[in-house]
Amino acid sequence: DGVRSPLWTYFTIHGLFLFFIVSLLVWDTGRWLRSVYVRSLQGKGLLLAGLLIAGLVVLAGIFFLAVGGYPVTIVAAPLLLWVAVLFFRQGQVREMQYVLALTGLALGLTLGVEYIVLAGDVGRQNTVFKFYIQAWLLFSVAGGAAVAWLLSHLPRWSFLPRTVWLTIGGLLVTVAALYPLMAARGRALDRMAETPLTLDGMTYMLYAQHYEGSPDVLQTKEGVAAFPLSGDYNIIRWLQQNVQGSPVIMEGRADREYRWESRISIYTGLPSVNGWNFHQRQQRTFDPLPRLVEQRVANINAFYTTPDINTAMDILRHYHVSYVIVGDFERAYYQASALAKFDQMVEEGRLEVVYKEGTSVIYRVTDAAQVAQTAANPNG
DSSP: OOOOOOHHHHHHHHHHHHHHHHHHHHHHHHHHHHTOOGGGGTTOHHHHHHHHHHHHHHHHHHHHHHHTTOTTHHHHHHHHHHHHHHHHSTTOOHHHHHHHHHHHHHHHHHHHTTTOOOTTOSTTHHHHHHHHHHHHHHHHHHHHHHHHHHHHHGGGSOHHHHHHHHHHHHHHHHHHHHHHHHHHHHHHHHHSOOOOSOSOTTGGGGTOEEEEOOHHHHTOSSOOEEEESHHHHHHHHHHHHHOOSOOEEEOOOOSSSSSSTTHHHHHHOOOBSOOOHHHHHHTOOSTTHHHHHHHHHHHHHHHHHOOOHHHHHHHHHHTTEEEEEEOHHHHHHSOHHHHTHHHHHHHTTSEEEEEEETTEEEEEEOHHHHHHHHHHOTTO
């Protein structure tokens, strides 16, 4: 969409590692320059002039790219050139070359995603996310080696540079160490209810109220109703404790992406008729696969909305569904008159209630229905 990473976000993510890596580059450059004598440059004036002109041209190009909408270039590109020079310098040790190679690869990845975006992405979201993970890991290894290298030589530094470097480095490490303590709590409060400290990633459901639904069902302009997630918590726990193997489940659909849908499949690992619509289509881009995903979504909605029992049973049999979920989420998206057919299906022996608490119900497709399916389709 034309939006590129501003420098403040780049330094927020990679700044800690870049500080230690740049410190290593400065230190190694200083060692190199101390070994170079002016007399060794005699007779190389034309070469040095050519290198100077080429360097100025490259820096000018970097500057114009940076002001032209690619600000990360002004940081990553010069560092990449600096790394390349130190990598190929005469007498460079193999260990340093390895660290420089990791650094160069990481810088190249962070620079590349500013110019290249994978087709089918949402803006640049997944391209940056996927490649930044790899770059972050590479930076972390190179940064760790840089810290070890610099600390081993720190006693040889004079007082002022040693004090400044330790102060800045210590401050950055402290700020970075605070992030998991403060950000995780802040993010949890932003997205969920206040929850006791726990390692159980499902506990928030016992306290959270969720706001979602269909305007047609809820009879509200926004189509939003508050319902507790504790019902889904209990459904998930029951399935985790009582279901063996990987039977297919049927659960409702939201009206758009990134809502509460697929929550039972996500927390139990049980296969559902369809996962997140866009994610499934994004990973199946060749025709007719995206249309098959849309067809599954349409069939799920048809299953919950149709008043016709035979149509509902045909959908269950087609997808080999073993369990049907009806919780507060389904009641927020589908009319109560359509969901009432499940009681009749129980009376007819097509479904049986295996779990019920409050408004949460789990139905199991009965053995009789499975026999009917096998008789109708003996080849499976």
